[in-house]
Amino acid sequence: MQAIKINQLTKFYGKSRGISRLDLSVEKGEFFGFIGPNGAGKSTTIRTLLGLISPTSGSAEIFGKDIVREKQSVLRHIGYLPSEAIFYPGMRVKDILKLSADLRKKDCSREAKELCERLQLDISRRADDLSFGNRKKVAIVCALQSDPDLLILDEPTGGLDPLMQREFFAILKERNQKGTTVFFSSHVLSEVQRNCTRAAIIRDGKIIACDSVEVLAQTSAKRVTIHGKAEIEGLDGIRDIKYAEESFSFLYSGDMNRLLRTLSLGRIDDLTVTEPDLEEVFLHYYEKEDDRV
Amino acid sequence: MTLVKHELRQGKTSFWIWTACVGFLLSVCIFLFPEMKGQMEDIGDLFASMGSFAEAFGMDRLNFGTLVGFYAVECGNILGLGGAFFASLCAVGMLSKEEKDRTSEFLLAHPVSRVRIITEKLVAVFLQITAMNLVVYALSVCSIAAIGEEIPWKEISLMHLAYYLLQIELAGICFGVSAFLNKGSAGVGLGIAVTAYFLNLIANVADVANFLKYVTPFGYCEGADIVANGKIDGAMVAVGIFLCLFGIAAAYIKYARKDIR
Numbered sequence: 001m002q003a004i005k006i007n008q009l010t011k012f013y014g015k016s017r018g019i020s021r022l023d024l025s026v027e028k029g030e031f032f033g034f035i036g037p038n039g040a041g042k043s044t045t046i047r048t049l050l051g052l053i054s055p056t057s058g059s060a061e062i063f064g065k066d067i068v069r070e071k072q073s074v075l076r077h078i079g080y081l082p083s084e085a086i087f088y089p090g091m092r093v094k095d096i097l098k099l100s101a102d103l104r105k106k107d108c109s110r111e112a113k114e115l116c117e118r119l120q121l122d123i124s125r126r127a128d129d130l131s132f133g134n135r136k137k138v139a140i141v142c143a144l145q146s147d148p149d150l151l152i153l154d155e156p157t158g159g160l161d162p163l164m165q166r167e168f169f170a171i172l173k174e175r176n177q178k179g180t181t182v183f184f185s186s187h188v189l190s191e192v193q194r195n196c197t198r199a200a201i202i203r204d205g206k207i208i209a210c211d212s213v214e215v216l217a218q219t220s221a222k223r224v225t226i227h228g229k230a231e232i233e234g235l236d237g238i239r240d241i242k243y244a245e246e247s248f249s250f251l252y253s254g255d256m257n258r259l260l261r262t263l264s265l266g267r268i269d270d271l272t273v274t275e276p277d278l279e280e281v282f283l284h285y286y287e288k289e290d291d292r293v
Numbered sequence: 294m295t296l297v298k299h300e301l302r303q304g305k306t307s308f309w310i311w312t313a314c315v316g317f318l319l320s321v322c323i324f325l326f327p328e329m330k331g332q333m334e335d336i337g338d339l340f341a342s343m344g345s346f347a348e349a350f351g352m353d354r355l356n357f358g359t360l361v362g363f364y365a366v367e368c369g370n371i372l373g374l375g376g377a378f379f380a381s382l383c384a385v386g387m388l389s390k391e392e393k394d395r396t397s398e399f400l401l402a403h404p405v406s407r408v409r410i411i412t413e414k415l416v417a418v419f420l421q422i423t424a425m426n427l428v429v430y431a432l433s434v435c436s437i438a439a440i441g442e443e444i445p446w447k448e449i450s451l452m453h454l455a456y457y458l459l460q461i462e463l464a465g466i467c468f469g470v471s472a473f474l475n476k477g478s479a480g481v482g483l484g485i486a487v488t489a490y491f492l493n494l495i496a497n498v499a500d501v502a503n504f505l506k507y508v509t510p511f512g513y514c515e516g517a518d519i520v521a522n523g524k525i526d527g528a529m530v531a532v533g534i535f536l537c538l539f540g541i542a543a544a545y546i547k548y549a550r551k552d553i554r
Contacts, residue, residue, distance in 0.1 A: 013552075050402050053552040075404035082398045088303060089394070102295040103403035142399070 001063065003028045003150050003181035004049065009058035011044050018044035019205040021058065026183055026198075028063075028149075031176050033192035033199030033213065034185040035282060041205040042185045043083070046154050050080060062150060076104070079148035083155035085139035087127040093138050094123040100142040108145035115141045118167055133159035140168060150181045157191060169195055189282050193217070201285050208285055217281050223274045224259070225249040230266030235259060240280065251276060296410060300417035304383060312425045315375035316432040322367045323436040326360060360437065361448045365516025372429065372456045373514055377486040380422050380460035384467035385482030387414045388548055389474035397553045407549045411472075415541065418464050426457045448520055455525050458533060459510035463489065465537030472547040475554060507532045 004026040011018035019041040026032045036042050047053045049060055051071040060067045062074045087096050093116075101108040116123055119137045127138060136159045143151060151172070157165045172195070176182050186192055192199050193213055200210035209216060221237075227247040232238060237254025247270075252259060263271070301308075356362040388411070391397040400410065430453045437444050467482050474481065493511030495502045506512030506529060513529035 047553075052398065052401055054550065072404050072406050075402065078402070080398075080402040082402070084395065084398075086395045087399060088299075088396055090303075099295070099299055100399075100403065103400075103405050139399075 001028045002026065002061070003030065004032075004060070004062055004183060006045070006049075006060040007058055009045070009048060009060050010056045011048055011053060012056045017041075017205050018053075019048070019202075022202075022205065022207055024200055024207055024210065026181060028181055029176070029179050030198060031172075031182045031196050032184060033196035034183060034202065035187065035189060035192055035199055036185075036202035037187055040202045042202055043154060044205070045202070046080075046152055046183075046185060049152065050078065051075065077149040079143035079146060079151045081139050081143040081151070081153045081156050083158065085132075085135040087135070087138065089128055090126065092124060092126050093121065093130070096127055096138055097123065097141055097145060101145060104146050106146050108147075111147060112141055112145040115144055115171070118171065119164065131159070133161060133164065136160055137164070144171065144175070147175075148180065150183065151175065152183045152185075154185045155187070156184065157186075157188065189277070193277065201282065203285065217275055217277065221251045221253040221276055221280075223249055223276045223280065224252045225272045225274070226263070226268060227270035228266065228268040230263045230268060232259075232262060235262055240283075251280060294413065294416075296405070296413035297417045297420070300387070300414055301420065304417070304421055307379075307383070308421050308425065311375065311379040312428050315371060315379070315425070316429045318371045318375070319368050319429060319433050320436040322371060323364070323433065324440060326363050326442070327440050329363070330358060360442050361445045361520055362516075364433075364445075364449065365452060365520055368433065369452060369456070369514065369516045372453070373459065373511060374486075374490060376422075376426070376429075376456050376460045377463055377490065377511075378483060379425060380418075380464040381467045381482035381486040382479055383421055384418045384464035385471050385474070385478045385485070387418055387468060388471040388544065389476070389478045392475035392554060393477065401553055407551075408545065411545055411548050415468060415544070418468060419461065422457070422460045422464055426453065426460070429453075447523065451519050451523075451525060452514070452516055455514040455519060458525070458530060459514050462510040462533040462537040466540040469540030469543035469547075472544040472551065 002025050004024065006022055006024040009022045010020050022041070022045060024045075034042055034045070044053070048055050049062065049067055051067060051074070054068065063077055065074045065077075067074050088099075091099070097108070097112045097116075101112070112123075115121075116137075119140065121134065121137045121141065125134075127135060130138070136156075140156070143153070153172075157168065160168060169191075172182055172184075182196075184192065184196060196213055198210070198212050199216055200207050201216070202208070221239075225247055226249070232250070235252075235254060235258065237252055238250050239253075241248060241250040357366070386393075391400055401407075430450075433449065433453070434444055437449070463486060467485055470481055470485070471478060489509040490511055492505045492509040493515070496505035496509070496512060497515075506515075510533050513526045513533065519525060
């Protein structure tokens with residue numbers, strides 16, 4: 001069963017584009033990454049799924065339910081972590097968690113207690129007095145405490161220190177193993193690469209690639225790192241050259257035999273050829289069509 | 294009723310400040326009455342010679358030497374303006390504050406329908422207004438009893454009822470306006486209350502603008518008319534109820550479909 005099925009979803013804010021004819025599907029139980037820079041349409045997609053904004057055209061379903069016609073029922077399945085954790089003024093953490101649980105008509109006290117302990121969150125403090133990272137923890141507990149079937153996380157790790165990020169992803173993985181679908185929006189590609197099974201890349205409101213993380217990372221380009229000296233000028237298919245103290249590297253998508261012949265004319269101490277990481281793939285997808293590797 | 298309780302908690306400080314201020318000023322005014330009672334005949338003559346100014350506040354038709362006359366003008370203005378400001382501020386921020394304070398993502402990502410959100414917030418507005426009026430009414434009656442005057446139950450109750458209806462009407466209108474706003478709303482709320490107040494003053498001064506009494510809720514709160522007729526003008530109240538319902542309907546129609554930024 002598909003947890004999320006988006007069909008030709010379009011949202012315009014007046015004349016400006018939010019998302020355009022977006023198609024996407026996420027299977028139940030997936031840990032899905034949604035990658036794109038600011039303004040690409042990630043938040044518009046998420047806000048449309050949550051019913052905060054109405055689609056201009058197209059449709060979307062969550063667990064087979066239409067997001068417009070059955071919004072309330074859809075929201076019962078979703079735990080949402082917004083990119084900015086903002087709460088009502090003057091409220092203590094425990095009151096915020098209780099309000100969130102009451103709005104879901106659920107007793108989440110046991111789950112909330114366990115999550116707060118794992119994330120080291122003091123529930124007696126006022127949310128106004130908390131740091132950005134601690135407010136984020138409150139939002140995480142709000143999203144997770146009702147044990148939802150689908151977690152929609154918008155830039156979830158901003159403000160969390162590395163130890164907390166590790167704990168957070170450990171919790172997410174546990175939930176995912178129990179069957180929770182995770183829809184994870186981020187521009188921190190290493191997070192997506194480490195945690196997600198599949199990912200989609202959004203650009204200018206459109207999905208430009210959607211596949212398993214491994215496949216997305218496989219392009220014809222390789223990262224070539226050379227220790228020593230070699231004249232590579234004149235070779236076609238070279239881009240993103242990086243110079244280090246005793247080495248240099250570049251992405252290469254040209255003829256490998258020609259590269260080896262060129263390198264053999266130089267003085268090479270060491271040579272490595274690796275797959276590019278997702279960060280490089282991401283940049284690759286954001287190149288203009290005629291500049292692509 | 295989760296949201297009703299939440300809104301009542303959120304509005305607690307504002308509620309007690311406004312209730313205390315209006316209640317305190319009303320009581321002070323009532324406690325001044327025995328001292329001013331003896332001087333009122335002269336003051337009455339003075340008001341009578343003030344022409345349009347006295348007409349604007351209905352002072353030309355009221356006897357300041359009686360508690361009812363004094364209460365209708367002095368206390369009426371305090372309750373009228375204070376209550377109108379509180380009701381307008383409370384209602385105009387009720388929906389818009391979620392976007393202004395950026396808490397809408399938190400609230401609307403929960404499985405609660407927009408209709409339920411609007412309804413519970415509206416109930417919270419009306420509960421606060423009702424509670425404020427009950428406290429202020431009780432304080433007024435107790436203050437009158439404390440100065441040893443006989444309580445003019447009918448007139449006092451009618452005046453308080455009129456001001457309660459005024460606040461409900463303004464709250465309904467401002468609640469509707471709130472659905473259209475997503476930034477600061479206090480200025481709009483105060484603007485609506487002040488405009489309504491001045492429309493009544495204009496209607497009192499100029500006969501050609503008498504129709505404005507049907508537009509502003511202050512029209513049916515005129516103490517001189519209530520005391521003279523022993524009732525609140527039903528036609529004006531009916532127009533007020535219509536405007537109030539119009540505002541509430543606008544809130545439901547707009548907010549249920551609104552794109553939340």
